[in-house]
Amino acid sequence: MTLKYAKKSRVLAFTLLAAIKACDILFIAYMVKIMLNLASSGSHDYLRLVKLAALTSLGQLFFMASNFVYETVKMGIIRDVNLAFKRANLTFLVDNYDPDIKSGLSLMTNDLKQIETNRITAQLDMIYQGLCFVGSLGYALYNSWKMTLIFLVATLAPAIVQGITSTIITRRSKIWADKNAIYTQNVADSLNGAQIAKLYNVRTNIISRAMKAASDMENALRNLVLTQAWALELIYSAAEVFCFVIPCTVGGILMMQGQLAVGTLVMMVDLAMNFITPVVTIFNEVNQVKSTDPMWKRTKSALAHQLKNDQAPTDDFAGLKLTHLAYTTKSGHKLFTDVNMTVKPGEKVLLMAPSGWGKTTLLRILLGIKKPDSGQILIANKDVSGNWEAAHNYFSYVNQKPFIFDDTLRFNITLGRKVSDQALQNAVHLAGLDDLVAESGLEKPVGENGAALSGGQIQRVEIARALLTGRPILLADEATSALDPQLSLEIHQTLLRNPKIAVLEVAHKISEQEKTMFDQIIHLDQP
Known part of the structure; x- marks a missing residue:
């Protein structure tokens, strides 16, 4: 009824x-x-x-x-x-x-x-x-x-x-x-x-x-x-x-x-x-x-569906450890068989592999969206493999093609959350959006799919979102591959010079100058 x-x-x-x-x-x-x-x-x-x-x-x-x-x-x-x-x-x-x-x-x-x-x-x-x-x-x-x-x-x-x-x-x-x-x-x-x-x-x-x-x-x-x-x-x-x-x-x-x-x-x-x-x-x-x-x-x-708590508490981040991760697609294709790495707090790690290796799938496994065939993902010494509820609150995410709501610049950064003006201004500054905010203000309508923003500004909005959450690990999925070399360099400078967050970026093409900004470079396709 x-x-x-x-x-x-x-x-x-x-x-x-x-x-x-x-x-x-x-x-x-x-x-x-x-x-x-x-x-x-x-x-x-x-x-x-x-x-x-x-x-x-x-x-x-x-x-x-x-x-x-x-x-x-x-x-x-x-x-x-x-x-x-x-x-x-x-x-x-x-x-x-x-x-x-x-x-x-x-x-x-x-x-x-x-x-x-x-x-x-x-x-x-x-x-x-x-x-x-x-x-x-x-x-x-x-x-x-x-x-x-x-x-x-x-x-x-x-x-x-x-x-x-x-x-x-x-x-x-x-x-x-x-x-x-x-x-x-x-x-x-x-x-x-x-x-x-x-x-x-x-x-x-x-x-x-x-x-x-x-x-x-x-x-x-x-x-x-x-x-x-x-x-x-x-x-x-x-x-x-x-x-x-x-x-x-x-x-x-x-x-x-x-x-x-x-x-x-x-x-x-x-x-x-x-x-x-x-x-x-x-x-x-x-x-x-x-x-x-x-x-x-x-x-x-x-109507029977219960929305789980979006603000699940997380333990203090002491590092991320991947041991012997393996994953096979539903069609039976093995993407990778033995992925191992350790990411310390604040460490910047670049993961490189050719297209089709399964880099995006690896990030989805880290988030808990997919479950590995074998191996473990340890955060705070807890196995969070395949556990979205336990894993995702440790991560923020910068995508190659960020989604932009047909709303204001403020909404697209905060996603409707109530945050202090200081926290918002800090995220705007760290993401390199000061000039845009000074010129147009936070109430600027950005249009459908961010039509009123440039590609670089859209990417910086995505970074501001990530920084505003205060999560300890930022995952970057080919975040600058669609940008010109100078803008890619500027975005990396924004991402990698923040000592408060660890960055785990996957890419298959990146400049030598940008590589020098990372603490570790791991070639996933090499044993």
């Missing part, structure tokens, strides 16, 4: 307001019964009839005002639950990073909107329709239990139709969810690859590829919506025949026999439609809920 993620007070208020809204039906049915019985009694008490009409109008004004509040509370619940689901899913996706983001994008956009429309809203409507059913049924039984039983038995027909169609809807919903994920990825590919498409004059091919995915997605959506529409039409047709025509015929016979007054029959038909219609609507809402089952399954997993 999605509503348990809303505030209980709001759900209770909604239920109360839904009950009041449901009473509107009973009120109208009761007033119609009195007015028709008065009109058919032969009486000429016009004043009483006008008074009844006026009372009915006043009652409608009250229910209208109540319904305004009902809709407001309903929208508040939908908003609260939507935000809870978005936070849970985003937390799960960020905490379980997957380089293939198409599924996550589809979930956070289209799928969650489907859950809002076809699950949250449907379940709220089911509360209201359930109250309408209970109220109308109770009042109908009070007035004529025979007619009520006839109407109730007739509701079995739409129930059977719903049971048959729900499995088809669930199956077609999953097909649509899969096609939608593929379409989302194709659109992302088309936009990200626009430049290369223009370069090689293949824009038509790229567009056609995305439109093929769009066509598949739209066809799957059409099939889903069409199945839902057909199911609803079948349910309503069954309801009209079995729940209206047949019971009304029986009611007419009873009225001819003098067992029912005309006002009571009209009221019973009105009430019947108001406890049959809710049942039919609930059946349809169940189908709507079923259509979101594949998406809801993922959201339930996200």
